[in-house]
Amino acid sequence: MVEARLSFYNDNSKQIGEVILKGNKFGVFAQNFVGEGVGDFRAYSAVNLQITKVNNQSIPEAASILYINTKYHFTLALPKSWEGKYEVVEAVNEVSGTERRLED
Numbered sequence: 001m002v003e004a005r006l007s008f009y010n011d012n013s014k015q016i017g018e019v020i021l022k023g024n025k026f027g028v029f030a031q032n033f034v035g036e037g038v039g040d041f042r043a044y045s046a047v048n049l050q051i052t053k054v055n056n057q058s059i060p061e062a063a064s065i066l067y068i069n070t071k072y073h074f075t076l077a078l079p080k081s082w083e084g085k086y087e088v089v090e091a092v093n094e095v096s097g098t099e100r101r102l103e104d
Contacts, residue, residue: 003053006035008044013068013075017041022053045073 003022010016017039051059063080067088078086 001053001056002051005050005052006037007048007050008037008039008041009046009048009075010043011045011073012070013046013073015039016044046075 001022001024003020006019006021007015008017008019017037019035019037021033021035023033050061052061053059064077065080065083067076067078069075
């Protein structure tokens with residue numbers, strides 16, 4: 001048995017919908033299946049797949065911290081062990097004039 005969750009996010013990293021996928025007897029060959037979700041998925045810009053069970057054994061969600069960038073509309077899930085060990089710094093590339101972020 002396999003169980004997973006697809007989470008859909010908009011441009012502001014807000015979850016706008018979710019689909020739970022589960023089944024058994026998948027075998028070794030690729031198979032198509034359909035899942036029905038809750039939410040309005042038309043405006044999604046990112047999808048996260050989380051495997052929650054394999055062979056009826058729960059897969060614990062890894063502890064993480066979220067880095068949310070509202071300027072460029074993205075979110076990163078960083079390992080919890082990184083907490084307090086990185087710094088986000090904005091810088092301008094003097095050759096191209098483009099802005100970039102430097103991280104330790």
